[in-house]
Amino acid sequence: MTGREPLLDADDLRVTFRPGGRELRAVDGVSLQVLPGETVALVGESGSGKSTVALALMGVHPLAGGRVRFEGRDVTAAGGAERKALRRRMQLILQDPYGSLDPRWSVARILAEPLVAHDVGTPEERAARVRELLGQVGLPLDALERRPPQLSGGQRQRIAIARALALEPRLLIADEPVSALDVSIQAQIVNLLLDVQRTRGTSLLVITHDIALVHHVAHRVVVMYLGRVVETGAVDDVILRPQHPYTAALISAVPARRAGGARQRILLPGEPPSPLEPPAGCRFHPRCPIARDRCRIESPPLAPAAGGGATACHFPGELGALPLARDERLA
Numbered sequence: 001m002t003g004r005e006p007l008l009d010a011d012d013l014r015v016t017f018r019p020g021g022r023e024l025r026a027v028d029g030v031s032l033q034v035l036p037g038e039t040v041a042l043v044g045e046s047g048s049g050k051s052t053v054a055l056a057l058m059g060v061h062p063l064a065g066g067r068v069r070f071e072g073r074d075v076t077a078a079g080g081a082e083r084k085a086l087r088r089r090m091q092l093i094l095q096d097p098y099g100s101l102d103p104r105w106s107v108a109r110i111l112a113e114p115l116v117a118h119d120v121g122t123p124e125e126r127a128a129r130v131r132e133l134l135g136q137v138g139l140p141l142d143a144l145e146r147r148p149p150q151l152s153g154g155q156r157q158r159i160a161i162a163r164a165l166a167l168e169p170r171l172l173i174a175d176e177p178v179s180a181l182d183v184s185i186q187a188q189i190v191n192l193l194l195d196v197q198r199t200r201g202t203s204l205l206v207i208t209h210d211i212a213l214v215h216h217v218a219h220r221v222v223v224m225y226l227g228r229v230v231e232t233g234a235v236d237d238v239i240l241r242p243q244h245p246y247t248a249a250l251i252s253a254v255p256a257r258r259a260g261g262a263r264q265r266i267l268l269p270g271e272p273p274s275p276l277e278p279p280a281g282c283r284f285h286p287r288c289p290i291a292r293d294r295c296r297i298e299s300p301p302l303a304p305a306a307g308g309g310a311t312a313c314h315f316p317g318e319l320g321a322l323p324l325a326r327d328e329r330l331a
Helices: 050-057 080-087 107-117 123-136 141-145 153-165 183-200 211-217 235-240 245-252 293-297
Strands: 008-017 024-034 039-043 065-070 090-093 171-175 203-208 220-225 228-234
Touching (some): 024 039, 024 050, 024 065, 039 050, 039 211, 050 090, 050 171, 050 203, 090 153, 107 141, 107 153, 123 141, 171 183, 183 203, 203 211, 220 245, 228 235, 228 245
Parallel strands (some): 039 220, 090 171
Antiparallel strands (some): 008 024, 008 065
């Protein structure tokens, strides 16, 4: 981290659900920061709590504990009016570009809706802004009268991004922004997000399980497992020199594309434990190739690690992975 003031500062976030009267700690003490103009990737398997963090940051899920500061202000207990104002500066792009758009509305109405909801501009100014947004995401003006079912998946995601940009937010939270798209479209959407960042200085929090995508877009990485952060640091430090065995396993799953560079896959046994019954000690120990008795008893804290990052492992760096080469980033 630099000495710059974070745009977003989330500290010790906790989100608890009670299915059937049982306590489920979906997010259990997660902290992260996003600097102005920075991209941070939040990484982990399905069920790790990544999307719950995003919804908690947006105020959709109430916090059981922790604090969120945005632009230097504590917004943890923001009320309705303050929360509405906050959403002008912090927007969420959901994973499913179809489910997040009303299929009955035209593209013109979808893009104008945030402007109307926040009473921005005259009708003429809103119409001009809608046309401007369409151009920013590379769609022709004749798309304005179409409805989401008439658009391709890539076009729908572009509309979702345009809607998120309508109020000129300082932070975009993108939850698996390309996972529902064809491979041929994914790079286009990623490059669009990066272009938005370059031209507007927008900060990005990208939630994904795709390590190759992380290496292409992120400045820093936060790795989650079963509701907790297990590793964090600068992208090259984490991806090229993983300290936590879970991070090493995620990296090993990326197919090698170097000549003669077959990657040795680190296969993790079983599935992640249920968050209703997390294991004692290190939560990763039932699947960890280097787990020892200490791991089964003592939960490791998130502590400074090699390269300037931090990891929650009693034996950091013991399980390496064949690092990603530069040509293995998303093209």
